[in-house]
Amino acid sequence: MTQELRRLPAVHRLLESPALESALERWGHTALLEACREALDDARRLIGAGDSPSTADLQEAVLAKVRSAEAEAYSAVINATGVLLHTNLGRAPMPAARQQSLLGYLALEYDVQAGQRGQRLAPLRDKIARVCGAESAVMVNNNAASLLLILAALTGGREVIVSRSQLIEIGGSFRLPAVMESAGCRLVEVGCTNRTHLHDYQDAITENTAAVLVAHQSNFRIVGFTASPSTAELATLAHENGLPLIVDQGSGCLHDLRRWGLPNEETVTDLLGAGADIVCFSGDKLLGGPQAGIIVGSEAWVKPLGTHPLYRALRPDKTALVLMDRILRAHETGRLDEIPLYAMLNTTIETLKRRAGRIGRKLREKGVPARGRSTRSTLGGGTTPDETMAGYGLEITGGQALLDALRKQTPPIIGRMEEDHVVLDLRTVFPEQDGALIQGILAASS
Ligand SMILES: *Cc1c(COP(=O)(O)O)cnc(C)c1O
DSSP states (O other), rough: OOOOOSSSSOOHHHOOGGGHHHHHHHHHHHHHHHHHHHHHHHHHHHHHHOOOOHHHHHHHHHHHHHHHSSSSSSSSEOSSSSBSGGGTTTOOOOOOSOOHHHSSSOOSSSTTTTTTTOSSSSSHHHHHHHHTSSSEEEESSSSSHHHHHHHHHHHHHHHEEEGGGGGGTTTTTTTTTHHHTTTEEEEEEEESSSSHHHHHHHHHTTTTTEEEEOOOOOOHHHOOOOOOOOHHHHHHHHTTTTTOEEEEEEEEEOOOGGGGOOOOOOHHHHHHTOOOOOEEEEESSHHHHHHOOOEEEEEHHHHHHHHHHHHHHOOOOHHHHHHHHHHHHHHHEEEEEEESHHHHHHHHHHHHHHHHHHHHHHHHHHTEEEEEEEEEOOSSSSSSSHHHHEEEEEEEHHHHHHHHHHHHHHSSSOOOEEEEEEEEEEGGGGGHHHHHHHHHHHHHHH
């Protein structure tokens, strides 16, 4: 073993070896030196464990280290799962075109007309309000932040009434009772898991009550013997007692989902029309935008949110604001196809079948056993929990090993298993990715 250790080159010798010459040029002396040191440390451990790495192994290890330091931390993937808003894959995909204003300086907090300091949210506030049919609006980092800000700013440590059927947990450790506690308000639970009546809310209102809160059951359903008062009934009750009705709508539904064969859901505009004072939702679910929390409602209740000290900690960054502007313009002008989420929803089965036919033919020509097949795509991302829409894609014989090999391609292809076959849903694969999909499948099958 000592002999083996002695055989290892000195670090400067390894660094200057001809095999690493072009790497030295590309990554520079400092990075390569560090990689050589680490590779030698690894080699000593390997020798200690009874291995005997060759000089070529050492050089390969150095190259692997400098290359991995250069790899992107978040690689782009091909989403062939058929889940349109996949929380693990970044929820709503963004439009591909570069945003000129994000490349350099932008008038983020600067009023160009007046030549003086402006407010960060001012250029977007009215647009958000218009799109949602609201009087006023605020945007924060995500919807968890919306709730935190609303409750901290408006409830002042007092009681907030919530139905027991709505004490929700959303993936990624969002739990409504915990958020309420962090915001410093006291949760008052009313009703039962399956049934809550208007009089349950009525009986819970005291002089310590600050608000009535409704949280949308985004990722589960309670079915069977159920009851809950309507938004209008709750709004009337809250207003008779001088309280705001706050609705955590969650998904940011703005359009009638029946257009895409999905079940209808109360839209943000419906909720405001029914008397909700404040409605909040995520920017990256059905709005199809960047990660954000949107809060809309009446001027009187929304205005204090933008000036609360917590707002400074929760405000969105310029990237989210610029992207949100673009998404809102598409909603406002009805050009929904400019939003990738809606372009995918609008894609017809015939179009998906044509693509599957083309891709399947190319794969079969190279001996890959692929066939077209019907799929069920889902919205996902804490929206309509159990509803699916018709989709179309490919089925490839190959099992778990093929599914794993697909994931290891560049870009990784994420599919799913169904009855021992790999299923790739084309609804969530962008047409411009079809070439990369074919290449990836061929490489994974070889
Ligand atoms: C998704 C969701 C949240 C959490 O929103 P984030 O933007 O992920 O913070 C909160 N409440 C409801 C009802 C939701 O659907």
